[in-house]
Amino acid sequence: MAVRGRQCSIAxxxxxxxxxxxxxxxxxxxxGERRFDQIARNTGASRDILAARLRTLVAAGVLTRRQYEAHPPRYEYVPTEAGRAxxxxxxxLMDWGDRYxxxxxxxxxWRHSCGADLHPETVCAHCGEPVTEEGLSAVRLGPVR
Amino acid sequence: MAVRGRQCSIAxxxxxxxxxxxxxxxxxxxxGERRFDQIARNTGASRDILAARLRTLVAAGVLTRRQYEAHPPRYEYVPTEAGRAxxxxxxxLMDWGDRYxxxxxxxxxWRHSCGADLHPETVCAHCGEPVTEEGLSAVRLGPVR
DNA sequence: CGTGCAAAGTTGGATTTCACAACCCAGTGG
DNA sequence: CCACTGGGTTGTGAAATCCAACTTTGCACG
Structure with a gap:
């Protein structure tokens, strides 16, 4: 997408x-939906665009396309590790949408295994403290191309 | 965007x-960049599209547009609470891009205040345990319209 | 046999969005 | 007077998206 602009993993x-x-x-x-028709119905995406997006995601290694039936050939989409991540x-994103x-x-x-309704919180993996604006500084920034 | 499809805060x-x-x-x-020209340069977005996006984000309450100079009128974009969230x-997203x-x-x-390079981790706000696929179940799903 | 249905797309054409460069306006500095 | 900066807007053409219809392979029903 961004040929110009800051070099950045978000982009x-x-x-x-x-x-x-x-x-x-x-x-x-x-x-848990793995089938084209079901994904199309539940998202509301048009079928051609959905086919294109699924191809992109497979090519990027986020999904794999697995044949689950030989005659007639039928395929399902399974998340890879990158997809599960x-x-x-x-x-x-859901929590932000809920709030704002x-x-x-x-x-x-969603229910978490601890019994509570899930509210996600982002913490520092090293110390476990919640990430706030104040506790954060950019060590290195990508250059602007 | 999604008039049809599952009713969902992600959408x-x-x-x-x-x-x-x-x-x-x-x-x-x-x-920390607050000025139109700087945002345009650093993202690589075309100026017309950027102006449209900033208007959308202001209308949605993610940013505010604040005049910081009267003559000539100049504006800056400041994140609201929703924006900071x-x-x-x-x-x-950055961490995912870095990895995959x-x-x-x-x-x-990014450096966290604890001294370590920041790696974000998503935990359950109630119990503090990392969120994994296995520890998660959908209590209620939005209906498909 | 003929009809209907399902899954997983593909195709054609209209509509919408996006990209790019050029332009505008107000003020500032030389 | 001229160029330059900041914050946009305008016009044109290219690209992406939407929508409905069609295709293909096979199964099940009557």
């Missing part, structure tokens, strides 16, 4: 998952 | 910040 990540429908397709796949991003965009109660609720 | 969130360049503009603003999402997309070392590195 690189968005080149893979930043297009329209990519993240919604991944949401459905991480919810997007789950926290989707949960954070969606009117009314959250449409989707 | 709602993407309607606000899911368009091309929105998140990259927010990245620059959260890095996107920081964890951007950090997670960007070749070579991470272009941008």
């Amino acid at each position: 690189d990540a968005l080149a893979v998952i930043g297009e329209k429908w990519s993240l919604l397709a991944l949401r459905e796949i991480l919810l 997007l789950q926290p991003i989707l949960l954070n 965009v969606t009117d009314g109660p959250p449409p989707t609720v | 709602d969130a993407l309607a606000v910040i899911g368009e091309k360049w929105s998140l990259l503009a927010l990245r620059e603003i959260l890095l 996107l920081q964890p999402i951007l950090l997670n 997309v960007t070749d070579g070392p991470p272009p941008t590195v």
Whole structure:
């Protein structure tokens, strides 16, 4: 996407998952839907665009396309490790939408194994403290191309 | 964006910040850049699209547009609470890009106040345990419209 | 046999969005 | 007077998206 602009992994990540429908397709796949028709129905994406996005995600290594039936040939989409690693991003995005965009109660609720309704929080993996603006400084920034 | 499809705060969130360049503009603003020209240069977005995105983000309450000079009138873009709340999402996205997309070392590195280079981790706000696929179950899902 | 259905797309054409360069306006500095 | 800066807007053409219809392979029903 961004040939010019700051060299940055956010831009690189968005080149893979930043297009329209990519993240919604991944949401459905991480919810357990693996079939084209079901993903199309549950996201609302048009079938041609969805096919293109799934191809991109397979090419990027986020999904694999697995044949689950030989005659007629039928395929399903399974998340790779990279795909499963997007789950926290989707949960954070959902939580942000719940708080600042969606009117009314959250449409989707997750239960954590500890028993509580899940509210994701981002912490420093090293010390476990929540990440706040004040506790953060940029050591090195990507150059602007 | 998604009139049809599952009712979901991820879709709602993407309607606000899911368009091309929105998140990259927010990245620059959260890095401290507040001026149109600087944001345009550092993201690589074309000026017309950037102006449209900033208007959308102001209308959605993610940014405010503040006049910092009267003659000639000049404006800067300041994140609101909702805007600052996107920081964890951007950090997670950056970390994902570092791991699975960007070749070579991470272009941008953040230092946490604990002294370590920041690697964000998403935990359950209630119990503090990392969020994994296994520890998670959907209690309620949004209906498909 | 003929009809209907399902899954996983592909195709054609209209609409919308995006990119790029050029332009505008107000003030500032030389 | 001239160039330059900041914060945009305008026009044109290219690209992406939307939507409905069609295709292919096979199964099940009557």
